[in-house]
Amino acid sequence: xxxxxxxxxxxxxxxxxxxxxxxxxxxxxxxxxxxxxxxxxxxxxxxxxxxxxxxxxxxxxxxxxxxxxxxxxxxxxxxxxxxxxxxxxxxxxxxxxxxxxxxxxxxxxxxxxxxxxxxxxxxxxxxxxxxxxxxxxxxxxxxxxxxxxxxxxxxxxxxxxxxxxxxxxxxxxxxxxxxxxxxxxxxxxxxxxxxxxxxxxxxxxxxxxxxxxxxxxxxxxxxxxxxxxxxxxxxxxxxxxxxxxxxxxxxxxxxxxxxxxxxxxxxxxxxxxxxxxxxxxxxxxxxxxxxxxxxxxxxxxxxxxxxxxxxxxxxxxxxxxxxxxxxxxxxxxxxxxxxxxxxxxxxxxxxxxxxxxxxxxxxxxxxxxxxxxxxxxxxxxxxxxxxxxxxxxxxxxxxxxxxxxxxx
Amino acid sequence: xxxxxxxxxxxxxxxxxxxxxxxxxxxxxxxxxxxxxxxxxxxxxxxxxxxxxxxxxxxxxxxxxxxxxxxxxxxxxxxxxxxxxxxxxxxxxxxxxxxxxxxxxxxxxxxxxxxxxxxxxxxxxxxxxxxxxxxxxxxxxxxxxxxxxxxxxxxxxxxxxxxxxxxxxxxxxxxxxxxxxxxxxxxxxxxxxxxxxxxxxxxxxxxxxxxxxxxxxxxxxxxxxxxxxxxxxxxxxxxxxxxxxxxx
Ligand SMILES: Nc1ncnc2c1ncn2[C@@H]1O[C@H](COP(=O)(O)OP(=O)(O)OP(=O)(O)O)[C@@H](O)[C@H]1O
Ligand SMILES: [Mg+2]
Numbered sequence: 017x018x019x020x021x022x023x024x025x026x027x028x029x030x031x032x033x034x035x036x037x038x039x040x041x042x043x044x045x046x047x048x049x050x051x052x053x054x055x056x057x058x059x060x061x062x063x064x065x066x067x068x069x070x071x072x073x074x075x076x077x078x079x080x081x082x083x084x085x086x087x088x089x090x091x092x093x094x095x096x097x098x099x100x101x102x103x104x105x106x107x108x109x110x111x112x113x114x115x116x117x118x119x120x121x122x123x124x125x126x127x128x129x130x131x132x133x134x135x136x137x138x139x140x141x142x143x144x145x146x147x148x149x150x151x152x153x154x155x156x157x158x159x160x161x162x163x164x165x166x167x168x169x170x171x172x173x174x175x176x177x178x179x180x181x182x183x184x185x186x187x188x189x190x191x192x193x194x195x196x197x198x199x200x201x202x203x204x205x206x207x208x209x210x211x212x213x214x215x216x217x218x219x220x221x222x223x224x225x226x227x228x229x230x231x232x233x234x235x236x237x238x239x240x241x242x243x244x245x246x247x248x249x250x251x252x253x254x255x256x257x258x259x260x261x262x263x264x265x266x267x268x269x270x271x272x273x274x275x276x277x278x279x280x281x282x283x284x285x286x287x288x289x290x291x292x293x294x295x296x297x298x299x300x301x302x303x304x305x306x307x308x309x310x311x312x313x314x315x316x317x318x319x320x321x322x323x324x325x326x327x328x329x330x331x332x333x334x335x336x337x338x339x340x341x342x343x344x345x346x347x348x349x350x351x352x353x354x355x356x357x358x359x360x361x362x363x364x365x366x367x368x369x370x371x372x373x374x375x376x377x378x379x380x381x382x383x384x385x386x387x388x389x390x391x392x393x394x395x396x397x398x399x400x401x402x403x404x405x406x407x408x409x410x411x412x413x414x415x416x417x418x419x420x421x422x423x424x
Numbered sequence: 425x426x427x428x429x430x431x432x433x434x435x436x437x438x439x440x441x442x443x444x445x446x447x448x449x450x451x452x453x454x455x456x457x458x459x460x461x462x463x464x465x466x467x468x469x470x471x472x473x474x475x476x477x478x479x480x481x482x483x484x485x486x487x488x489x490x491x492x493x494x495x496x497x498x499x500x501x502x503x504x505x506x507x508x509x510x511x512x513x514x515x516x517x518x519x520x521x522x523x524x525x526x527x528x529x530x531x532x533x534x535x536x537x538x539x540x541x542x543x544x545x546x547x548x549x550x551x552x553x554x555x556x557x558x559x560x561x562x563x564x565x566x567x568x569x570x571x572x573x574x575x576x577x578x579x580x581x582x583x584x585x586x587x588x589x590x591x592x593x594x595x596x597x598x599x600x601x602x603x604x605x606x607x608x609x610x611x612x613x614x615x616x617x618x619x620x621x622x623x624x625x626x627x628x629x630x631x632x633x634x635x636x637x638x639x640x641x642x643x644x645x646x647x648x649x650x651x652x653x654x655x656x657x658x659x660x661x662x663x664x665x666x667x668x669x670x671x672x
Contacts, residue, residue: 017538338509
């Protein structure tokens with residue numbers, strides 16, 4: 017028997033029992049469909065997290081103070097009360113760090129912003145003009161403040177779109193108006209482009225930017241800074257930048273070799289990989305659950321193949337009596353099992369693609385169908401066919417011709 | 425002297441059924457020469473089918489030897505036996521054993537499927553020829569349940585002929601046929617026999633046995649009579665002698 021005969025034979029056997037063949041395939045269809053859809057959902061969310069994170073500026077390096085002293089019981093002080101970062105640190109990095117392109121000190125305060133009768137609780141971020149390039153943020157309207165404004169702590173600010181929407185009437189031009197943040201009058205000189213929500217669901221447009229000196233002196237009355245934002249020269253040099261920043265700041269803070277850092281350096285690349293690996297895990301979990309249903313589908317095939325072998329014992333006996341070898345019978349049933357699983361696999365792929373599409377349309381979840389998941393689940397279901405079809409087929413091939421012929 | 429195509433020595437076959445043992449064959453010995461047309465006769469339950477199954481390599485004897493074409497079948501592997509059944513033996517079952525829901529043509533093609541030397545095209549033309557030989561040229565695409573018992577039997581005969589075996593083993597191949605069709609089948613077998621095929625034919629009917637060159641009679645699992653037929657009747661002549669009118 018050649019492959020064509022075998023396929024023809026198997027195909028006819030399936031057509032003879034269409035409903036049964038379909039129900040057997042259903043396990044595989046659902047299994048393959050589930051693998052593809054689940055992986056598509058997992059990959060889709062990974063992709064969207066990734067793109068959101070890089071919209072925050074994928075080269076961004078964040079330096080925050082941290083305690084290097086353990087206070088009783090091993091607990092460490094939280095970052096908020098720490099005053100280890102100074103403007104001079106930022107200036108030092110700007111001058112000496114070769115892997116950084118832009119550096120901005122930052123301080124922030126929460127408060128109420130008021131424009132005539134309207135007010136809105138928001139936060140103000142004191143930064144240097146370079147902050148906009150670090151965050152890859154553009155102005156929609158107006159101009160940014162300058163280094164001169166920083167030097168003179170001038171009372172100017174840039175507004176995020178959410179703030180504009182909440183304290184100005186629709187159609188009102190905020191540029192040139194004076195607003196008050198915690199009683200400090202600030203002149204609006206620009207409006208920031210909308211950024212939308214970040215990965216964690218925070219509204220990135222609910223913010224006011226001002227020179228950091230203004231926030232330090234006029235609002236918070238402090239001389240330290242809370243954060244240093246910087247840009248690594250490119251995404252791949254984040255690690256080098258981190259090392260360099262660490263060396264420079266340890267020297268500036270006069271830390272001995274045994275002492276812990278009194279700051280932490282975080283890069284966006286690092287954050288991306290952390291979050292990606294979390295969602296990677298999610299993808300693997302989803303795929304595993306879906307994979308189990310594929311195995312269940314395989315067991316369904318095995319079950320039906322056993323039934324089929326028993327039902328067709330007489331046929332097997334007859335085929336053997338006219339010259340079929342054990343191998344011929346084995347192949348006949350194996351090809352039938354594989355045909356069920358592969359046909360199921362093809363329908364399953366179609367089902368998975370459709371389901372992924374529907375999920376992204378109706379649930380507006382991002383989905384990304386990966387080719388590898390199609391190839392993988394297809395391969396798995398072919399293997400499933402072979403694996404679960406083999407034992408029933410082997411049982412058939414070992415029958416004794418005359419015994420099988422006598423079977424009632 | 426022609427070569428012995430099959431030889432059996434003291435062949436025994438026992439069936440164990442729980443504590444009881446049924447002794448279907450109790451030491452049968454005889455041989456058949458190439459080109460012989462042997463009928464096996466005997467009453468029901470005398471062991472004819474049991475013996476034919478062993479001759480057809482479908483069953484193994486409990487004891488004794490069976491030499492097919494000089495080869496002791498005992499020493500052959502399952503695959504070699506399958507090959508023998510496919511190439512050398514054409515077997516007609518007492519109960520036809522056609523595949524259900526499979527057309528007469530496809531049933532007839534079946535042995536050729538397991539013969540890689542035969543192409544798809546040749547397979548079909550040979551099957552059609554075999555069916556025409558048993559006068560079923562107009563029933564190619566009928567399913568077994570759309571055929572009469574006699575027609576099914578003829579499909580089974582066509583299937584046994586199709587792979588051009590050197591030996592045809594038939595178990596009551598005319599049991600369900602009317603006189604005319606039986607004679608036609610016998611004429612066909614005689615023709616095949618003249619072309620050199622060895623035929624072993626199980627039957628109950630003495631007038632069918634008259635068409636063969638030798639009759640072996642079994643009783644209770646033993647050979648009780650083994651006799652050459654001095655005057656072999658020609659089935660063709662017998663057919664011609666039958667009244668022509670068929671419309672009763
Ligand atoms: N598989 C079996 N198990 C037990 N006993 C069997 C088996 N096959 C045959 N027998 C017994 O062996 C004996 C011979 O049976 P066999 O079928 O060879 O008879 P037969 O001569 O072909 O009869 P018939 O003319 O009715 O076909 C019978 O008594 C039968 O009961
Ligand atoms: Mg019998």
